[in-house]
Amino acid sequence: MFSLEGKVALVTGGSRGLGRADALALARAGADVIITDILLESDQSGNSTDKYGPLAQSMKSQGVVYTEQTAAEIQKLNRRSAAYKMDVTDRQQVKEVIAKAREEFGRIDILVNNAATLDHVATIENQYDELWERDLNINLTGAYNCAKAVWPVMKEQQWGRIINMASVAGTLGGFGQASYSSTKAGVIGLTKSLALEGARHNITCNAIVPGIIGTEAWKSGNPKMNERMIARTAFRKPGEPEDIAHAIVFLATDEARYITGVELNVSGGIELFTF
Numbered sequence: 004m005f006s007l008e009g010k011v012a013l014v015t016g017g018s019r020g021l022g023r024a025d026a027l028a029l030a031r032a033g034a035d036v037i038i039t040d041i042l043l044e045s046d047q048s049g050n051s052t053d054k055y056g057p058l059a060q061s062m063k064s065q066g067v068v069y070t071e072q073t074a075a076e077i078q079k080l081n082r083r084s085a086a087y088k089m090d091v092t093d094r095q096q097v098k099e100v101i102a103k104a105r106e107e108f109g110r111i112d113i114l115v116n117n118a119a120t121l122d123h124v125a126t127i128e129n130q131y132d133e134l135w136e137r138d139l140n141i142n143l144t145g146a147y148n149c150a151k152a153v154w155p156v157m158k159e160q161q162w163g164r165i166i167n168m169a170s171v172a173g174t175l176g177g178f179g180q181a182s183y184s185s186t187k188a189g190v191i192g193l194t195k196s197l198a199l200e201g202a203r204h205n206i207t208c209n210a211i212v213p214g215i216i217g218t219e220a221w222k223s224g225n226p227k228m229n230e231r232m233i234a235r236t237a238f239r240k241p242g243e244p245e246d247i248a249h250a251i252v253f254l255a256t257d258e259a260r261y262i263t264g265v266e267l268n269v270s271g272g273i274e275l276f277t278f
């Protein structure tokens with residue numbers, strides 16, 4: 004049970020954090036994995052991080068980029084793996100990478116729409132319109148772009164799993180998170196619509212709703228805010244990236260074939276009435 008042997012997965016935003024953990028967990032369960040991101044260790048295109056904002060720049064300058072390293076780790080598990088540069092907002096690049104992945108790996112069974120940006124907090128009065136647009140473009144339109152590009156492949160295979168990363172910010176809202184929350188609520192709507200459209204083709208689509216997970220990105224946030232978030236979590240601690248990855252692996256298996264359109268909280272109970 005719960006083997007992904009013979010399956011091919013593609014993870015977006017896999018340079019670090021949850022995307023990297025997802026890629027490794029899918030490979031351990033037997034899948035071949037294509038890891039995509041805007042950041043690749045060998046990518047020397049000087050200003051490539053500028054348009055992606057301060058988080059991308061600081062992660063790159065600190066060397067917190069493991070896209071190719073993760074692919075190499077997966078190959079050591081005797082699975083096929085590749086690291087490709089792919090900006091989920093660039094529709095042409097998304098189409099090209101999906102076509103290349105399919106050609107090289109033969110199929111694409113699992114899409115994990117993980118890429119997102121979570122690098123700013125601002126009340127509506129102080130929200131930069133540019134960041135509102137950027138967040139919608141990456142977090143929501145990016146997931147749409149990737150699902151749309153992979154859809155004909157999964158339809159032809161009559162088998163597919165699309166797993167979208169939402170957030171409790173999308174189900175509960177978040178103070179100073181108008182753009183992020185809206186994109187994550189949108190991702191849940193996208194998930195449910197694709198679940199309905201995919202059922203006839205054996206394609207399931209589900210959303211993971213993480214609470215707070217101790218990734219590099221989360222740790223780089225405001226420490227006082229982070230303490231308050233921990234205090235309202237039933238477990239009183241952040242989750243580990245593997246907590247998300249294991250839920251993704253399960254949703255990708257054959258055994259999860261009758262589960263579609265769900266919002267799966269992997270949140271340590273942050274949405275409960277904790278006191």
Ligand SMILES: NC(=O)c1ccc[n+]([C@@H]2O[C@H](COP(=O)([O-])OP(=O)(O)OC[C@H]3O[C@@H](n4cnc5c(N)ncnc54)[C@H](O)[C@@H]3O)[C@@H](O)[C@H]2O)c1
Nearest residue numbers: 016018020021041090091118119168170213215216218220
């Ligand atoms: N960490 C948490 O507490 C938490 C909570 C709720 C939801 N999430 C969601 O989980 C996912 C991963 O979060 P994380 O903490 O690992 O964050 P992260 O910032 O470490 O990971 C996001 C990844 O997306 C990549 N990315 C950014 N813009 C991109 C683009 N245009 N195209 C392709 N890749 C791009 C980044 O380079 C990075 O590797 C996100 O969808 C996030 O919203 C995280």
